Amino acid sequence: MNFSTITPKAPVLSYSETTQKRAQRALACSPFRLALFISMVSESVPLPLIAHQSGVDKGFTLNGLSERRVESELSWLIKVGLLRREVDGQGITDSFRLTPLGKQVVQEWTNLGDLPKPTWWERCRNQVRRWLSLSF
Numbered sequence: 001m002n003f004s005t006i007t008p009k010a011p012v013l014s015y016s017e018t019t020q021k022r023a024q025r026a027l028a029c030s031p032f033r034l035a036l037f038i039s040m041v042s043e044s045v046p047l048p049l050i051a052h053q054s055g056v057d058k059g060f061t062l063n064g065l066s067e068r069r070v071e072s073e074l075s076w077l078i079k080v081g082l083l084r085r086e087v088d089g090q091g092i093t094d095s096f097r098l099t100p101l102g103k104q105v106v107q108e109w110t111n112l113g114d115l116p117k118p119t120w121w122e123r124c125r126n127q128v129r130r131w132l133s134l135s136f
Helices: 017-029 034-042 052-057 067-080 100-112 120-134
Strands: 083-088 091-098
Touching: 017 067, 017 100, 017 120, 034 091, 034 100, 067 083, 067 120, 091 100
Parallel strands: none
Antiparallel strands: 083 091
């Protein structure tokens, strides 16, 4: 029996241009490097591997970031729809993975070698959206 004809393929999700631009801007404005998100395509990455010197050694960040800062930055990427937290039998873990939207954005940028540098205007727009998201 040929199971490939029985197993349904995952639908390709399409996102509005606004959603894609917001996600791209948030990712470009993050303090992380593309290597982190490429790792998240195939496996979850725990927060302690991203924070402090470990994140620098793995090429995930340029500078060591505290766990609190990493958590805050990753939480914003969750709100934008790029990441999700891993869940196990006991609940939410400290590991993160890309969502389908995150995979699309990372796939587009993989050939660049690193995340594009955002303009000052893009940084301002991203920061304003973060501030506004806190008030709701």
